[in-house]
Amino acid sequence: MSDDRSLDAYHALETANKYKKTHSNAGERVDPDLLQQYLKQVLEEGYVVIPDLLSQEQIDLIRSAVEPLLGHRGRNFFEGELTQRIYSVMAKTFALNPMVEHPMILALLDAVLMPSYLLSQLQVINILPGEQQQPLHADDGYVQIPRPRKFVSAATVWAIDDFREENGGTTIIPGSHHWGDKQPGEDDLKRQVSCEMKAGSAVFFLGTLWHGGGANVSDQPRLAATAQYCEGFIRPQENFSLSVPLERAAQCSEDIKRMLGYSIFGPFMGMVDGKHPKRILEPYLKPNLS
Ligand SMILES: O=C(O)CCC(=O)C(=O)O
16 A cells, blocks of 8 residues: 555545446557547647548438437527427437447547546437527536636537538637637638538537537538537536435425536536426425415
8 A cells, every 4th residue: 555645646546446447448449640630630720520430320320210309499599499409318319329439539538638527418419401500609618717728528519411511510610729718709700610521420629619500501401419528527526416316305405406406507507308407306396285
């Protein structure tokens, strides 16, 4: 046993006896030169378009699994009133798992985030004809620490249909991950790039990069999926969502419910299946008899 009692030594400690930390071995499964090339572009420009990550068979499987799940349209201009979204995807189908854990994506995440990063969001996004451009935003814009700062998340948008400028391919502003607290101005908007790519390709970008779904001026929907990942420290220390059963959480006061995670920060951080998490307590709430 080491006699190093420093905090650094504590942070590096394997504190769990049974379940040791696991690491992705993705780096061993990808072409190292290609990985370095992608990584260089990500760090310099904030994004990289990676072609041909999925086979046609995988694309077909994803499409046939998600299309039947597409339903209502977005409820506001950010979700997109002509955009269909599927949240909580893994509760409904595992079809997107090969994207979420694609070796090239994990290898990039291993390089840009700290170990034990988390899946922060997984959505299917189907932009219908006539949809306007989504407001540009940075995915970790909810982090209330002034920019410029290091990103605390990274994201992918996967083309299930070919992405073209006309059908709403993801739009990004190269280099905007370095910006301070500014909003995109007219000159910045002129520098927007549409990520045109074939089905089965993905754009990988840092959480501080300004981007958004494009306007769909074509006559066909644009089917896509996004997987977003965040640093493992973006969460409470105790995982109350797993340890406190729903029926017990339902008995707690409003203040406690909010602090256990039955609350939303900003427009949607902490949502469950695209909705307020208190909805899942509803079956457990005792009727108020007074
Ligand atoms: O659909 C896209 O291309 C990007 C969507 C996006 O950035 C979002 O919904 O946060």
